[in-house]
Amino acid sequence: MDHLSHIINELGEDRTQYFNSVAPPIWQASNFAFEEVEKFAHAFKDERNEYLYSRGINPTTDILRKKLAALEGAEDCLLFNSGAAAIFAGIFTFLKAGDHIVSVKNPYSSAKKMFDAILPRFNVTVTYTDGKTIEQWQKATQPNTALYYLESPNSWTYELQPLQEIARFARQKNIVTFIDNTYCTPLYQNVMELGIDIAMQTATKYIGGHSDTLGGVLCGSHALMKKIFDTEFMTIGSGLQPFNGWLLLRGLRTLPMRLERIHQTTRQVIDFLDAHNGIEKIIFPFHPSFDQYELAKKQMKAAFGLVTIVLKKQEREAIIQFCESLQHFLMAVSWGGHESLVIPRCVFIKKELYDPGIEAHRHIRLYIGLEDADYLVKDLTNALELLNKKSHK
Numbered sequence: 001m002d003h004l005s006h007i008i009n010e011l012g013e014d015r016t017q018y019f020n021s022v023a024p025p026i027w028q029a030s031n032f033a034f035e036e037v038e039k040f041a042h043a044f045k046d047e048r049n050e051y052l053y054s055r056g057i058n059p060t061t062d063i064l065r066k067k068l069a070a071l072e073g074a075e076d077c078l079l080f081n082s083g084a085a086a087i088f089a090g091i092f093t094f095l096k097a098g099d100h101i102v103s104v105k106n107p108y109s110s111a112k113k114m115f116d117a118i119l120p121r122f123n124v125t126v127t128y129t130d131g132k133t134i135e136q137w138q139k140a141t142q143p144n145t146a147l148y149y150l151e152s153p154n155s156w157t158y159e160l161q162p163l164q165e166i167a168r169f170a171r172q173k174n175i176v177t178f179i180d181n182t183y184c185t186p187l188y189q190n191v192m193e194l195g196i197d198i199a200m201q202t203a204t205k206y207i208g209g210h211s212d213t214l215g216g217v218l219c220g221s222h223a224l225m226k227k228i229f230d231t232e233f234m235t236i237g238s239g240l241q242p243f244n245g246w247l248l249l250r251g252l253r254t255l256p257m258r259l260e261r262i263h264q265t266t267r268q269v270i271d272f273l274d275a276h277n278g279i280e281k282i283i284f285p286f287h288p289s290f291d292q293y294e295l296a297k298k299q300m301k302a303a304f305g306l307v308t309i310v311l312k313k314q315e316r317e318a319i320i321q322f323c324e325s326l327q328h329f330l331m332a333v334s335w336g337g338h339e340s341l342v343i344p345r346c347v348f349i350k351k352e353l354y355d356p357g358i359e360a361h362r363h364i365r366l367y368i369g370l371e372d373a374d375y376l377v378k379d380l381t382n383a384l385e386l387l388n389k390k391s392h393k
Contacts, residue, residue, distance in 0.1 A: 002070055004187075008253055012066035026246045027059040036162045039104055048229045055237050056229075061245035064296045066205075067252060071185075072199050073192040074219035076226075078233055079240035079248075083182070083202025084110035086216030090198055094147050094176045097123045103149040104131045104161065108180060111149060132292065135163040141173065142209035150179040150196070152299070155306060155335070156345075156365060158183075160283045160292045163299060167195030176224075182206070182336075186219075187259060188301040198224060205336025206305075209251040209258055213244045243370075258338075263304035268373035269366070269380070270307060278384045281310040306335060311387070314356035318387055319344050319364060325383035328375060335367035340376055343368055 002011060018025050032051040034040035043050035051059060061079050069077035087110060095101075105116060105128040115126040129140045137148065140207050145230065148170055152161045163179070170177045178198045181191050183204050191199045201207065203215030218228065233239060240248075270287065285296040285303040296303060311318060320334040323331055328393055329342040345363040355361055368376065 004071075004256060007067050007070045008255065011070055012063040024060060024063055024246070024249065026242050027054075028242050029058070030054050047234070048226060053367065054242065055239055056234060057239075058242050058245070060242040060249070061240050064240075064245050064249045064252065068201075068217050071187065072219040073186065073190055075222045076220065076224075078218045078225055078228060078239050079203070079245065080216035080218070080233075081212045081244065082238075083108075083180075083200065083204060083216040085236075085238035086200050086202075086218050087111050087180070087236060088114060089228055089236060090178055090218045091147060091149065093228045093232045095119070095122070095124050096146075098144060099124050099146040100142045100144045101126045101147050101149060102137060103128055103146055104151050104154065104159065105129060106154065106156070106383045107149060107151055108155070111180075111358070115149075118198055131161045132159060134162055134169060137161075137166050140168060143175065147176045147178060150177065152179060152181075152189075153183045153185075153285050153296075153303070154180075155183060156308060156363065157283055157307070157360075158290070158303070158306070159342055160295050160299065162283065162295060163191060163194040163196060168199075170197075171195065183306065183388055184300055184303075185255070185259065187256060188304075189299060192219070194299070197221070202336075203248050204330075204334065206255060206259065207251055207336075208248050209254065209337060210247075210339035211334070211339060213247040213251075215240055215248050215275070217245055225309070238331075258370065259283055259304065262368055264301050265371070265373045265376065266304045266307065266368045268313060269368055269376055272377045272380065276381075276384060278312055278388060279309055280312040281359075283308040283310075304368070306365060306367055308363050308377060310359060310362050311364065313387060314362060316346055316351065316354045319346055319362065322383050322387050324363065327382070328371060328379040329366065338370045340367055340369035340371055 013024060031053050043052040047056040065077045065079055068162050091274055103126055127140045129136045150161050167177050177196045179191050179196050181189060181199045182202045185206050196219040201217040270284060273282055284290060284307045304341060311322060323342050324343050326342055329340045332341050335341055343365050346361060351359055
């Protein structure tokens with residue numbers, strides 16, 4: 001891979017083409033003109049590499065595309081208007097009626113809806129697996145298995161899959177491997193080096209970094225990206241818009257330093273949570289209590305940002321009070337931006353179905369943003385103290 005600084009600051013950019021401006025402009029154009037018929041005809045034959053119509057590629061998004069492919073160590077990259085769009089196109093391209101998918105259990109909600117509600121209409125079946133061992137993937141594989149869907153780690157309880165072993169087995173069976181690598185980004189987990197075919201990131205998260213735009217990324221070989229581009233990408237028309245691409249390009253400039261800051265702050269927050277008697281459990285890939293701790297250290301350079309906790313107090317009301325008492329963790333979906341967030345699992349569970357005996361019902365996910373560690377620790381301290389005071393009344 002090229003030097004990280006070169007990729008982020010220079011790769012794909014030619015400032016002489018836009019008046020030597022430091023930042024590339026936004027090419028807010030839908031189509032591009034030609035002076036010669038032959039060049040026009042050639043563009044139709046190769047829309048993935050020629051500026052013809054911005055439904056395909058655009059000069060602004062093309063700069064971002066080149067940088068993200070290089071960061072992933074991939075030959076090529078496609079950009080979508082959301083992570084969900086990238087997942088849909090990246091999976092649908094490689095399926096036909098009667099095919100079978102093996103997926104990690106409890107995948108990202110849009111992926112699960114695709115698997116459960118859309119693909120069955122085309123007689124495509126899905127087997128969900130815990131996926132922590134290669135044997136589980138081998139057991140779930142059928143003669144008609146066309147694709148493996150992986151998330152390592154996922155974004156709630158952070159289960160991992162042994163990626164190198166899975167990729168090796170999948171190649172033997174001609175099965176496409178597709179992974180959501182949003183949690184680590186290629187800076188902290190290079191899935192291409194482990195043999196995975198297609199790497200997806202929700203650019204809305206860390207790449208954008210400012211909670212002001214959406215985007216999705218697929219990286220892989222020229223052949224795989226061309227197959228997606230020629231079919232689902234161009235037909236569905238879910239490519240990234242120039243302005244969104246410009247925002248993501250701006251966010252990418254600070255990606256390494258933001259991730260390093262989040263990494264350091266996350267460690268400090270976890271140290272606080274570890275020592276607090278109001279916390280029953282911490283779920284985090286680089287926490288020694290994590291059951292796949294050794295695999296995490298082998299596959300990932302670090303874990304950061306997302307951490308799930310379980311309070312010792314089991315009542316739904318206690319979870320609600322804790323979350324509502326936080327002043328500097330915003331209660332919202334998503335993650336990866338500058339702001340710290342909190343989301344309780346019980347928000348997805350009807351009140352009458354909440355069961356404190358089911359640990360998952362008690363999960364509270366924190367996202368650590370760019371605020372100072374002591375600022376966040378004080379907020380958590382106050383929320384836990386308020387919870388403790390109420391129980392002693």
